[in-house]
Amino acid sequence: MSRQFHQRRTPLQRSLGAMCVVAGLWGGAAAAADLVEPVTFTSSYGVLDILMVAKAQPVPGLAFTPPGGGAAINPTGWVYEICKRRGSETSCPAGTGTVADYGGVRLALNQGDTLKVRLVNKLPVVSAAKLKHATEPGQANLFLNPTNLHTHGLLTPARAATRNDPTFGDFVFVSVFNSANGIPVPQATHQHGPIVMDSVDYKIPIPRNHPTGLFWFHPHIHGIALNQVTQGMAGIITVGKAGDNIRGDAARSPWPEANVRHMMLKDSQVLAAGTIGFDSGDQTVVDGEILHQQDPDFCTQLPESPAEDRRGSCPGADNSKDEEPGNNYTGGRWIHTVNGQQFPTVRITDPDGEIWRLTNASASLSYDLRLVDDTTQKPMVMQLVAVDGVSIHLPQDAAMDSVVTMAGARFKVVKCPPVPGSTLRSLPVCVSELVMMPSSRAEIWVTYRDQNGRVAAPPSGATATLKQAGLTMGSGDMWPAVDLASVVFQAGGARRLTSYALDIQGDAFNSMQANGIFSAAVPDTDRASLRADCTPLAPGHRRRIFFGFSDVAVADTFALGYEEVDYKGEVVAGTQRPLTQFDPTQPTVCLPLGPGQTPVHETWELVQLSTENHNFHMHQARFRQVRKSAAANSMMAERLGSYRGAGIVLDNVVLGVAEPTQAISDQVFNEQNGVCTVEQWRSGQCKSEAVTVDIPFAQIGEFIYHCHILEHEDGGMMAGIKVVPHSGWSGGWRHWWYTHYSRAD
Ligand SMILES: [Cu+2]
Numbered sequence: 001m002s003r004q005f006h007q008r009r010t011p012l013q014r015s016l017g018a019m020c021v022v023a024g025l026w027g028g029a030a031a032a033a034d035l036v037e038p039v040t041f042t043s044s045y046g047v048l049d050i051l052m053v054a055k056a057q058p059v060p061g062l063a064f065t066p067p068g069g070g071a072a073i074n075p076t077g078w079v080y081e082i083c084k085r086r087g088s089e090t091s092c093p094a095g096t097g098t099v100a101d102y103g104g105v106r107l108a109l110n111q112g113d114t115l116k117v118r119l120v121n122k123l124p125v126v127s128a129a130k131l132k133h134a135t136e137p138g139q140a141n142l143f144l145n146p147t148n149l150h151t152h153g154l155l156t157p158a159r160a161a162t163r164n165d166p167t168f169g170d171f172v173f174v175s176v177f178n179s180a181n182g183i184p185v186p187q188a189t190h191q192h193g194p195i196v197m198d199s200v201d202y203k204i205p206i207p208r209n210h211p212t213g214l215f216w217f218h219p220h221i222h223g224i225a226l227n228q229v230t231q232g233m234a235g236i237i238t239v240g241k242a243g244d245n246i247r248g249d250a251a252r253s254p255w256p257e258a259n260v261r262h263m264m265l266k267d268s269q270v271l272a273a274g275t276i277g278f279d280s281g282d283q284t285v286v287d288g289e290i291l292h293q294q295d296p297d298f299c300t301q302l303p304e305s306p307a308e309d310r311r312g313s314c315p316g317a318d319n320s321k322d323e324e325p326g327n328n329y330t331g332g333r334w335i336h337t338v339n340g341q342q343f344p345t346v347r348i349t350d351p352d353g354e355i356w357r358l359t360n361a362s363a364s365l366s367y368d369l370r371l372v373d374d375t376t377q378k379p380m381v382m383q384l385v386a387v388d389g390v391s392i393h394l395p396q397d398a399a400m401d402s403v404v405t406m407a408g409a410r411f412k413v414v415k416c417p418p419v420p421g422s423t424l425r426s427l428p429v430c431v432s433e434l435v436m437m438p439s440s441r442a443e444i445w446v447t448y449r450d451q452n453g454r455v456a457a458p459p460s461g462a463t464a465t466l467k468q469a470g471l472t473m474g475s476g477d478m479w480p481a482v483d484l485a486s487v488v489f490q491a492g493g494a495r496r497l498t499s500y501a502l503d504i505q506g507d508a509f510n511s512m513q514a515n516g517i518f519s520a521a522v523p524d525t526d527r528a529s530l531r532a533d534c535t536p537l538a539p540g541h542r543r544r545i546f547f548g549f550s551d552v553a554v555a556d557t558f559a560l561g562y563e564e565v566d567y568k569g570e571v572v573a574g575t576q577r578p579l580t581q582f583d584p585t586q587p588t589v590c591l592p593l594g595p596g597q598t599p600v601h602e603t604w605e606l607v608q609l610s611t612e613n614h615n616f617h618m619h620q621a622r623f624r625q626v627r628k629s630a631a632a633n634s635m636m637a638e639r640l641g642s643y644r645g646a647g648i649v650l651d652n653v654v655l656g657v658a659e660p661t662q663a664i665s666d667q668v669f670n671e672q673n674g675v676c677t678v679e680q681w682r683s684g685q686c687k688s689e690a691v692t693v694d695i696p697f698a699q700i701g702e703f704i705y706h707c708h709i710l711e712h713e714d715g716g717m718m719a720g721i722k723v724v725p726h727s728g729w730s731g732g733w734r735h736w737w738y739t740h741y742s743r744a745d
Helices: 225-230 400-406 666-671 678-682 710-715 733-741
Strands: 040-042 047-058 076-084 106-109 114-122 150-152 175-177 195-197 199-205 213-218 235-239 260-270 274-277 283-285 313-315 333-338 345-348 354-360 367-373 382-387 411-414 429-436 441-446 463-468 482-489 542-549 558-565 577-580 589-592 600-608 614-618 624-626 652-655 691-697 701-707 718-724
Touching (some): 114 175, 195 199, 213 225, 213 441, 225 260, 235 354, 333 482, 354 429, 400 411, 400 624, 429 441, 542 614, 542 678, 558 710, 558 718, 589 600, 600 652, 614 691, 701 710
Parallel strands (some): 040 106, 047 114, 260 354, 345 482, 542 600, 589 718
Antiparallel strands (some): 047 076, 114 199, 150 213, 213 235, 260 333, 274 283, 313 333, 354 441, 367 429, 367 463, 382 429, 411 429, 463 482, 542 558, 600 691, 614 652, 614 701, 624 691, 701 718
């Protein structure tokens, strides 16, 4: 939500992407159920073939007793019912092979596998009054509740169905409608692509050189993605094994799978019966209804009193008497779960600790996570293993400020305690705080450590609390503080690891090598149906993307702008596209692969015009944050000393906030809803340093880039991109240039 901009805020902590962190005040462990791993569906003989039925059903894990007692409130959410597919059925049989957890499942794949999914839509109709975008161009069918599937972070083609192959790849423009809800009406503009009734089949290949890692799936229908995710529709995908890149200690190499935990963070805002008021047009709700448009003001950011229980949830607030009146959520609760459980207990029983694989599967909420020692009340030190699913790779001589930049300023990086007798080949990265915007993943090694951060045997009764400390997104949303899980260190026996840090030699490096996915020829381009009708970005040029509003005078007109910049930094005439809300029929960017169908590296500048944070995400790609001075289109834009590794490859990155100068009056800036215009940025009236990324494009198809705060994405902060096969010699001099120079660095 972009709140009315009232005052200039002081520049916020740079190290955390200009987000402001608040501290939680309560704590302590309480008896709760042990955290359960998500149910896993594993591929066999190279295939995982599943049926996924999207449907409404009660979610016992979100139930709670209203304040003052009375009958429990039992929410109904939307979940994926999943089972292995046997034939052409469209529903899963009752029994143990079928899972329909709000907490989500894990699809366990390996490199070279194919994920086959039949997605069936059995979702209910949604009253148009509860949808924010039902009256926008092309959105008249939204109330029918169409859905689809996106495999976030997988490097796989964004392929549409053809006459010869009716299955789709990871293609977000297809919509599957539930015919029981009615028949969609053709749209005159902004038509979203193919319409399929009742079920759609996906065939998603995992390339043989795909990085090992942690990915996830969720629906991606523009205008209703937020609703479907916050109602519960998401799960995780793993490729390979978490320990594939943890080496260097013979005692525990490879890292045992039993010491790996998957933790999916999901939240829903559950309402108690009544009229919730202003923001929602005096909407009347029933007990257990989940709020469709997540409201960051559902709870106060911090508890009103120290006695307020925020273990796994926070109480609904009454915002009806505020200066700008909001909804009254009294009696409701905002439930924050781990794998669908409210404040579970995590028991660490192995003296060598565990790898935690965290996914922020929230629609719009950003986390600031800390593991706080219950005795000292200090955040514990953890070792960073992977970012956005892919293991990091840092040489011993990597500079700490480079590490912070490369990680997208998402972590509070602290000095790792010295490792006695170290024979590590990599630089261990220690963190005490993790900022996770929607869709981001982080993997950490958690083991008991003393006050100085040194690995130690836990004293009897040692506990900690995994806390969401609360986070303010510049002038935008204020996410509440909530305790997520209790951690009990019960390790008995002696350590087997001989080292006090893990040696991470990650796929962030391997993916950039000659046979890696960002260098080797892209397979199957000859079979692509896409016409190769676009030209490559000229040598030395960059693309610049603006994040702001299509009309700053109108609140929440979330949009992206575009221009091409030449090697001198000047705008290339004719390339500019004003800030525009998403139109699926008008892709902004088109580029061909390189000669020999090889990946193409481009440099993109991401320019923030808003005073609230955004989170850039590119489908079918990963990218590295590079220095602004980096040579455009260079393979290794940032050098770390003599080292040419990739360091950290992200699939989403935090954009800091724009800062208006005194040249713009408060009144004018309020009228602009706290968002700068491109002209104000160009003239220096608004300060905003671009985030520069090097993006290797290694997948063909039609896909998108967008802000992963789904409120903003549904609101229009998204654009289309097309990557097509290289068309041989027709590129002329450009082809010659690419062949001779583009890899010269
Ligand atoms: Cu955003």
